[in-house]
Amino acid sequence: MKSAIAITNRSLHDQVASRIRDLIIEGTLEPGSRIDEAHLIEELGVSRTPFREALRTLAAEGLVIVRPSKGSVVRKLTRDEVFSMLEVLGNLEKLAGELACERASDEEIEALIDLHKHMMDCYRARDRMPYYKMNQDFHSRLAGLSKNETLQEMQANIQARLKRIRYIGNQKPDSWAGAVADHEEMVRALKDRDGLALGEAMANHLKKTWDRVKDSI
Template identity: 90%
Template sequence: MASSIAITNRSLHDQVASRVRDLIIEGRLEPGSRIDEAHLIEELGVSRTPFREALRTLAAEGLVIVRPSKGSIVRKLTPEDVFSMLEVLGHLEKLAGELACERASDEEVTGLIALHNRMMDCYRTRDRMPYYKMNQEFHSRLAELSKNETLLEMQANIQARLKRIRYIGNQKPDSWAGAVADHEEMVRALEDRDGQRLGTAMATHLKRTWDRVKDSI
């Protein structure tokens, strides 16, 4: 019987990377665990070459550690790692919020608000993975609206390494509801083009993210 997570287009290693990334985010591949390449290659229905390429992609994102001749492992972050990254990310996204209100076009703001609304639809149906992916896209697109390439590059680098951490932040209903309330405040500030308020909302959201995840690391 074919696996439910099998890859249909075997030529695209980014599809493999996407599936393995989801397994890491969901915790099916646990932090610190060795990646059973033979098992996953069979389960995904791909050959070794695109799988190895996918691992290199995930290593570049900071999700996997590739050890020559020893096998690859899922990167395990310490609480200190997570706190320091969230601390820096909070300052980056605060600046992104301030700049986005100054520099984004009306069309770009409308697009980001539409994304938020789709994310809220997923929250109402408790469809967690689509919500999570839209949430990641929201933060990435807000950074893009800063029109600052250095900020965008730094934000993307840290966000990639925190994928699993951000996902577990919504495990508990109260935590998820709190994150949603944060996002609704962000969007209200964005609609008003209030950069200071949006920046503060972004920074506060990242501080609260630490409170939501610290006991699960």
């Protein structure tokens, strides 16, 4: 009997990367731990080649450190690194919010609001991983609505490195509720196309994220 996390389509290394990424986000593969390649290859039901390709993808995202001849490890961020990334991300997303209200079409804004509604459905069901993934998509798509490629690239780079950190920000019920309240505020500003209000809401959300995660790093 195959493991519940086995890969069904063995030809796509991005599926392998997605599964390993989830294990890192959820903490099954702990920060700083060595990745047991032989065990994971067996669990995922894949060959070594797509597995190694997946590790290189995750290394490019900043989630894994590949050490030739020594094995790979899950990257462990320091408190200073997390704070500095959140500080920069907050300012990037503040600008993204301001620009999105100026440049996004009505259809694009409506689609983002619809995504938020699905997020809230997951929150009410306390379905944490789907909520988390939609939340990541919300922030990425908002950056996309800025229509600024440089901003999008920078936002994507930092967000990728903070995947595990952002996930643990919703561990406690009150922290998750606070994050949801932040998103409700963002969506109100987005509906009104109030760029200044949305920008401030985005920046404050990232500041609060630091408060929610700093004791868990």
